[in-house]
Amino acid sequence: MYLQGIAKRLVRAALQEAAKKREMRYRDIQKIEKGIRRYFHDDITVIVIYLDHQKESFHSKGTLGSITAPVDIFSFNSNDAEENQVIEAF
Numbered sequence: 001m002y003l004q005g006i007a008k009r010l011v012r013a014a015l016q017e018a019a020k021k022r023e024m025r026y027r028d029i030q031k032i033e034k035g036i037r038r039y040f041h042d043d044i045t046v047i048v049i050y051l052d053h054q055k056e057s058f059h060s061k062g063t064l065g066s067i068t069a070p071v072d073i074f075s076f077n078s079n080d081a082e083e084n085q086v087i088e089a090f
C-alpha cells in the first residue's frame with residue numbers, strides 16, 4: 001500500500017509504533033476493526049501546517065490570522081491554559 005502525503009506518512013509511523021509496542025505487525029493492527037482498535041492505541045490526529053505555502057497571500061491581505069489550538073492538558077496547568085490558548089500566525 002503506497003501512501004502519499006506527509007499526513008498519511010505520519011499516521012502510518014504512529015500506527016507502526018503502536019504495533020511495535022504491542023509486539024504486532026503493522027498489517028495486523030490495520031486489520032483490527034476501528035471500535036476494537038481503541039484498545040491497542042489512542043486516537044491519532046495529524047495536523048500539517050505549511051508555513052510558507054500562502055506566504056504571498058498573507059502579505060497581500062495586510063492582516064495575519066490566528067487560530068485557537070487545543071490545550072495540551074499534560075503541558076499546562078489550568079491557570080496557564082487560558083492564557084496560552086491562542087497561537088498567532090506570523
